[in-house]
Amino acid sequence: MHEIYTASSSAPVNIAVLKYWGKRDTNLNLPTNSSISVTLSQKDLRTLTTVNSSRNFEKDSLYLNGVSHSIENDRTTNCLEQLRSLRQQLEEDDPNLPKLSQWKLHIISENNFPTAAGLASSAAGFAAMVAAISKLYELPQDASELSRIARKGSGSACRSMFGGYVAWEMGEKLDGTDSKAVQIAPPEHWPNMKAAICIVSDLKKDVSSTSGMQTTVQTSELFQYRVNQVVPPRYSQMVDAIKNRDFETFGTLTMKDSNSFHATCLDSYPPIFYLTDTSKKIIKLIHTLNDAIGKVVAAYTFDAGPNAVIYYESENEEVVLGVLFGVLSNVDGWNEMNSATLKVPEGVP
Numbered sequence: 001m002h003e004i005y006t007a008s009s010s011a012p013v014n015i016a017v018l019k020y021w022g023k024r025d026t027n028l029n030l031p032t033n034s035s036i037s038v039t040l041s042q043k044d045l046r047t048l049t050t051v052n053s054s055r056n057f058e059k060d061s062l063y064l065n066g067v068s069h070s071i072e073n074d075r076t077t078n079c080l081e082q083l084r085s086l087r088q089q090l091e092e093d094d095p096n097l098p099k100l101s102q103w104k105l106h107i108i109s110e111n112n113f114p115t116a117a118g119l120a121s122s123a124a125g126f127a128a129m130v131a132a133i134s135k136l137y138e139l140p141q142d143a144s145e146l147s148r149i150a151r152k153g154s155g156s157a158c159r160s161m162f163g164g165y166v167a168w169e170m171g172e173k174l175d176g177t178d179s180k181a182v183q184i185a186p187p188e189h190w191p192n193m194k195a196a197i198c199i200v201s202d203l204k205k206d207v208s209s210t211s212g213m214q215t216t217v218q219t220s221e222l223f224q225y226r227v228n229q230v231v232p233p234r235y236s237q238m239v240d241a242i243k244n245r246d247f248e249t250f251g252t253l254t255m256k257d258s259n260s261f262h263a264t265c266l267d268s269y270p271p272i273f274y275l276t277d278t279s280k281k282i283i284k285l286i287h288t289l290n291d292a293i294g295k296v297v298a299a300y301t302f303d304a305g306p307n308a309v310i311y312y313e314s315e316n317e318e319v320v321l322g323v324l325f326g327v328l329s330n331v332d333g334w335n336e337m338n339s340a341t342l343k344v345p346e347g348v349p
């Protein structure tokens with residue numbers, strides 16, 4: 001009977017406030033612009049992954065929410081190859097180490113939220129997998145270095161390697177070695193920041209982000225304007241807004257950037273529609289609320305799906321959630337709303 005080596009890690013979902021949309025290298029997952037996100041709390045939306053390794057295992061396998069998934073895809077293979085080669089270097093330096101790099105892996109993952117409904121499930125999934133395997137392999141690489149590996153699984157996954165406020169620096173190099181995540185500020189920097197997740201639909205999205213991005217890159221003229229003119233100044237404004245805990249600017253930029261990203265989707269040919277009528281009602285509602293109060297107290301953002309994430313500060317929770325619940329509970333297609341606090345002091349363990 002051979003020993004089984006095991007390690008577990010969990011990674012939360014991150015929700016971009018400056019969106020990544022477009023790849024300049026589809027194989028290495030190199031983006032056409034830098035992006036910024038907020039990592040949600042571990043207790044709300046997260047993937048928990050356990051990896052087992054034994055010389056007895058015959059093949060790599062992956063179970064997601066109890067269902068077997070193929071591991072024979074470039075995204076997963078890229079990540080596994082790189083992690084194994086880092087482990088192999090350790091084994092060459094220390095011949096007493098078990099040869100985990102040669103053995104097959106059994107990966108078991110569980111999401112506590114709907115998979116592939118535009119709630120960044122692949123981000124949490126790849127981040128948790130990379131974190132768990134690097135723990136199993138006892139790799140010395142830090143979170144930023146590991147983020148380059150997670151990036152190859154799913155671009156936005158690199159940002160889930162950190163808690164709090166995170167930037168994915170697009171980098172310039174052709175080999176992608178400078179395209180990695182860095183932490184702008186830890187979660188405790190802005191302790192009263194909160195996010196409400198509005199699940200408009202938990203169905204799988206009909207256009208995956210990978211294929212949607214390619215259509216946009218290839219066909220949208222507005223996209224060129226976005227990556228060249230809009231995002232670069234917005235990036236530094238967003239970093240400053242986070243550092244200064246300036247919700248008015250943070251919220252305004254977040255909403256504008258969500259709208260800009262969805263505008264490039266609409267400008268793609270054929271057009272890509274991620275927002276539904278319910279999503280649009282949420283947008284209007286937040287603008288009406290902010291106008292009524294006379295300042296930005298709530299900010300919406302939507303990824304590649306109809307579900308909204310609403311950022312707000314805790315002192316405004318009653319008014320923000322009150323308005324959302326009050327108006328949306330009667331809307332068709334409305335299922336559920338959770339309020340998630342943003343506290344992930346430990347990042348990915």
Ligand code: PMV
Binds near residue numbers: 020120123210304
């Ligand atoms: O990481 P991907 O390939 O799932 O793409 C994510 C794209 C958006 O969620 C729409 C934006 C972002 O920056 O997370």
